Each structure stands twice: as C-alpha cells, then as structure tokens.
Amino acid sequence: MNRRLTLALTLFGLLLWNGAPVWSEEPAMVYVYKAVKDYGRQADLKKTLGSGDAIEEAEDGRNGYVIRRVEIRSEGHLLSLMGVGSEAELSDTQKGLLEVYRMGTSGTLADLNRFGPSNGRSITVNLVDVTGCDDRQKFPAVREDYWPKASKSTTTKGNKTTTAIDITISGVDSQGYGARTAREMKATFAHEFGHTLDQAQMEWGAYGPDGHHWQNEVIGERAAFKEGFANFVQLLAFPERARDYRASLFHVQYETASRTYNRFPPDDAQVKPTDLLRVEAVTTLLLWRFAQELGDGREKVMRAFQESNSYNNSLGRFLQTLVRQNPGDAAAIAKILDEETRKRMSNEEIRTLFGNDPGIESFLSGRTDPGARRVVSPPPADPAAVIRADQPPVSQPPPTAKVRIYKWKDKDGRLHFTDVPPPPDVPYTMMAPQPVPTVRSSGDNPFADE
Amino acid sequence: MRSGPGSMGRRLLLAGFLLLLLAGTAGLAGADQFRYEFPRSLVMALHVGPASGTMDLEAVLESRLGTLSGLELSIETSPDWRCDPPSARIPTLTEGRIQRFPLTLAPTGARPDELGSWVRLGVKFSPDYPRMLATVSDPVAFPDENERRRLVETATLNQKSRVRFTDATRLFLPAPR
Numbered sequence: 001m002n003r004r005l006t007l008a009l010t011l012f013g014l015l016l017w018n019g020a021p022v023w024s025e026e027p028a029m030v031y032v033y034k035a036v037k038d039y040g041r042q043a044d045l046k047k048t049l050g051s052g053d054a055i056e057e058a059e060d061g062r063n064g065y066v067i068r069r070v071e072i073r074s075e076g077h078l079l080s081l082m083g084v085g086s087e088a089e090l091s092d093t094q095k096g097l098l099e100v101y102r103m104g105t106s107g108t109l110a111d112l113n114r115f116g117p118s119n120g121r122s123i124t125v126n127l128v129d130v131t132g133c134d135d136r137q138k139f140p141a142v143r144e145d146y147w148p149k150a151s152k153s154t155t156t157k158g159n160k161t162t163t164a165i166d167i168t169i170s171g172v173d174s175q176g177y178g179a180r181t182a183r184e185m186k187a188t189f190a191h192e193f194g195h196t197l198d199q200a201q202m203e204w205g206a207y208g209p210d211g212h213h214w215q216n217e218v219i220g221e222r223a224a225f226k227e228g229f230a231n232f233v234q235l236l237a238f239p240e241r242a243r244d245y246r247a248s249l250f251h252v253q254y255e256t257a258s259r260t261y262n263r264f265p266p267d268d269a270q271v272k273p274t275d276l277l278r279v280e281a282v283t284t285l286l287l288w289r290f291a292q293e294l295g296d297g298r299e300k301v302m303r304a305f306q307e308s309n310s311y312n313n314s315l316g317r318f319l320q321t322l323v324r325q326n327p328g329d330a331a332a333i334a335k336i337l338d339e340e341t342r343k344r345m346s347n348e349e350i351r352t353l354f355g356n357d358p359g360i361e362s363f364l365s366g367r368t369d370p371g372a373r374r375v376v377s378p379p380p381a382d383p384a385a386v387i388r389a390d391q392p393p394v395s396q397p398p399p400t401a402k403v404r405i406y407k408w409k410d411k412d413g414r415l416h417f418t419d420v421p422p423p424p425d426v427p428y429t430m431m432a433p434q435p436v437p438t439v440r441s442s443g444d445n446p447f448a449d450e
Numbered sequence: 451m452r453s454g455p456g457s458m459g460r461r462l463l464l465a466g467f468l469l470l471l472l473a474g475t476a477g478l479a480g481a482d483q484f485r486y487e488f489p490r491s492l493v494m495a496l497h498v499g500p501a502s503g504t505m506d507l508e509a510v511l512e513s514r515l516g517t518l519s520g521l522e523l524s525i526e527t528s529p530d531w532r533c534d535p536p537s538a539r540i541p542t543l544t545e546g547r548i549q550r551f552p553l554t555l556a557p558t559g560a561r562p563d564e565l566g567s568w569v570r571l572g573v574k575f576s577p578d579y580p581r582m583l584a585t586v587s588d589p590v591a592f593p594d595e596n597e598r599r600r601l602v603e604t605a606t607l608n609q610k611s612r613v614r615f616t617d618a619t620r621l622f623l624p625a626p627r
Contacts (some may be wrong), residue, residue, distance in 0.1 A: 035622075037566075050624075053566075068564075068565050068566065070564060070565070080563070081564070083526050083620060084526060084570075089524065090618075091572065091616045092616050093617075095616075131618045131619060132496075132618075132622075134490075134495065173485055173487070176488025177488065177608075179611075180608065213484065214594070216596065247599065250595060251595075
C-alpha cells in the first residue's frame, strides 16, 4: 500500500504543480538501475540510511531493502553502475541486465507498441542488480521480492486514462544458466513486455491455491489467455522456445486444494477438452500457429488482439474477433484449434467458442473427429469463474500419495523418468513409489541456499 | 504547461481527484510462473572488519555443488577505495570447503561514485558439470519432466561448450572518514 500511496501522491503532486501532462500514444520507456544494498527491518534501516538511498518495502510489509535508484543514461553508464569497466567483467546475471537494456532500447519490441491500448501508458523498466544478495541469511526473500513481473497502476480523470507500468527484471529466475543467463533474462523481459500491452484482468484466484502457475497447468480462462499472449510475444523474439511449450504438453496438471498437482496426459479422458483452452501452453501455441500458418499471420493475431483487448478479454473473445476480421481464414483457424485440443472438442463446444460463423460451420460440417458429435452438458453460466483447482478429477491419487516413476527410453535412445506412463508400445520399468515433494513456491527447491 | 501552484479552487478539485485516484489505483502483477532453479554452484560474500584508517575485509567462497575449478578472482572498488590484492586465483574448490582470504582497503581521497562506496568481488570458474547433471536429472527432486528436461539440456549444452560461469558479490561501505 505504501508504494501505491507514494505513486498516488507523486502523481497528485505533479498534477498540482504542473497541470495535466500531454499524452502520447507511444509509451515513454525509462530504464532504471536499482542496486540492492541491504535488507532488514524497515525501522532499523531508516536509522542508517545513507544520502541518496531509499527503502523499498518487502512483500511481507515489515522488512525492506536499501536501494539506490539511478536512471540509466547509456550502456557505458550501466556498466559503471554495475561496478565494472568492461562487459567481460560482468557476472552472468549482470550481463543479462545489460542485454535486457540493449534489447529494450534497440526497438526489438517497440514495433508492438502500436497494438497496445491507448491508455496513457508509461513504462519503467527496473533492472534490479541483486549482486551481493547471495547470502540467504541476510537476504532471505530476495528471490520472491524481485521475481520478474509487470505491475500496473491505472487512473482515470474525466475521459483521460493513465497507466503507469513497472517491469522488474533481476535475473533471480535465471541463475545457474552460465552464458545462457542473458538469453533467459531477455526472454523473460519479452514476456513481461507482452503483459504491458494487455488490459485483461485475470480471474480472482486464477492460479489456484499456491498462486503460481505452470506452462501446462489448468488455470483460469482469462489468466491462461493473458499468459499465453505474453508467451506469444516472447516467441516473436525467441521462436525456438515454441518447442519448450510443445514439450510441456506431455501432460497437463491440475492443482488440488492442498497445493499438490495431479498430472494427466492431455488425451486422458479425465481432462475435459475445454480445459485445454485454460492451459497457457495451449493458448501460446494457438497464437503462435495462427501467426505462422495464416498469411500475414503475425499482423492478423496482433490486430485481433488489439480489437479484443479489454478488461474481460479471453480466448473466445479473441477467436471471434480473429474470425470476424479474417473470414477467409475461418476454416484454417478452426483446424488449428481442433488440432491443439487433440481433436477432442465437440462441434457444440467449438460452436460455443466461436459463435455463429459460416466459415466455422463449414469446417464443422466436414469434421469427422471422434469427439465431433459428442453431446456435452451446457456450460456453467460463467465458465471463466470456475477454477478447476478445487474440482480435481475423480480418480487421481490423493494429494499425499506417493507417485510411481516410469523409466523408459524414447526412439532416440534418450532415457526418461516420468510420473505418467510412456507412449503406448514403449517398454518401461516402474521404479519404487516416491513421495511427492510439496511445492510451496517457485523457489522451493531442496537445493536452494539456506 | 503552466508552472507554479494553481488556485485554491483548483487545489480542492485536485484533492477530490486524489481520493478518486486512491480508489482507482490498482496493482496487478503477473504471478510467478513456476520454474525449477539450478542448484547453486558457488556462494560467496564479503565481510567488513573494523574500520580505522585502512579497512580489513574478508572474502569467503564456498562450493555448494561438487568441485569447482580454475577460479579467477578480481576485485573492483568505488573510486574512494583501493584494494590489495586486486586479484587472486584458486585452482580448485571442493564442495563444502570454505575458502577465506583477507583483503585490505585503503582510502584514495577521491569521492565515492553515484552509488556510494563499495567493493565488488568477481569470480570466473568452471562448475562441476557431472555433479550438476546428476543433480538436475533426479526425478524425485525435480518431478516435472519438462522442467527437468530444460535444466538437463541447458547444463549439457554448457558442458559441451565448456562454459565458464561468472558470478560476483558487492559490499556497500560507509564512506571513508
């Protein structure tokens, strides 16, 4: 709340003394370097706060970080701020901060701004240098507090809307990648930039009880589309990552009320076909295939996104817009959707998703998939509000169960250990049941520093 | 744009707007996408000693994952301090062993930079790739196959390219008196 109050007072002060600013459609992007210097109880930190330093509140509200915040003027300036004279001396994570700065200022993503909303956006990219915060005893929550994110504050005065967006990139999610750290961090930045274009608000509790999400997790409908779109923006810059999203669909997973996960192959009868549309990897690949396989597909996807972009945007709303804008592509769009949902959706479900459209009807009339004529129950009044996390499939193992591990080799001879059976006809060895580790947060790892 | 304070009426109007602003300000942050992290290879820290004229520091390095090799250390400082020695080498660092070595700082008389006064220890090293791969291949510790595969592939590529890691730590100091 303190940060919001500070922001509000700052904006208020600006308006009071300078009058209303002039807005432009292209968002101003400012790059800020933040050095994290110390951590502790806010009251203690205030006693020793140096000139020019500030305290940034930790998520727990009691503790805080001493930070020095400096607007970056140039690459050379950023190198100097990171404490080195040349790029070769940077740590892997600091190299990532430099590469993110280069990516942001080179215009790689700027072209996409024209598809963003006219909401008076201003974007501050915070490059947070956590060098020296390795000691988990001294900095116990730095990973959680500086996890990459895009946060927004929107205000409206009369018919003018302003949106202040903060992107945080620190590399805490990408440590241990060696020379590949920078690429990981740039991909994260592209994802967070994608969020800055998006106006949709995800459902309350969309990510389930643990508040985290996996690429292959069944989450809220709007949340899945929101994350899928951000992933799509990432793929525009890093197309090779499409393979990772595809690979993640080896299974889909449902979070239970006790924060454990039950995993099923996507073709499993317990996975409702429409649940696949609430998996961000599926929405990512849908958008990616539209962009790749439709003529001028990237432009078409972005234009449909631009028009459907709103508080309650969803995959269905986007698809209807895409088909309406590109009626000649309706059959191709429906075919891609059909394939990405494993040809398991019924005609009725596809019709519900797209609405009445002659091109879609033409596709459906020629469809021979096994599920095409399946009769489904009427959907709930507000499908987006339904979170499957508290309605796990009935025959799953209980949350505290031990899992079986299947050991098998694929056709290329690579050894796999999986907790679901291998593809049919592949021999496997079943290993002794193993306890399921409790997953509490993205940082919960038995090898994390203590 | 006008400059200077506005009228009282305008201030009242804007004060009303402030209330609206507070009500309408909404924070929205993307939740964390779950990702496994690599086990950390190296942990290091700089500890400050008593400050009196010269300043004694202790650099501490510990391998957390196997035997690290070819560690090249370099020390940078803000302009107001000079460090001795400015560099060092450690051939190998075995897991669990803590390597300590002293550093001496002396003031230069120059002013601190815009971040203040600091000492930065940078390290280049070769991680223990076999140990790293064995660790991240464990399906019990890393049960999600896709995430586990991502770590294994990354470590394998780094191993093939003999990628050396670079890490750093930085200690911010009070300005010299």
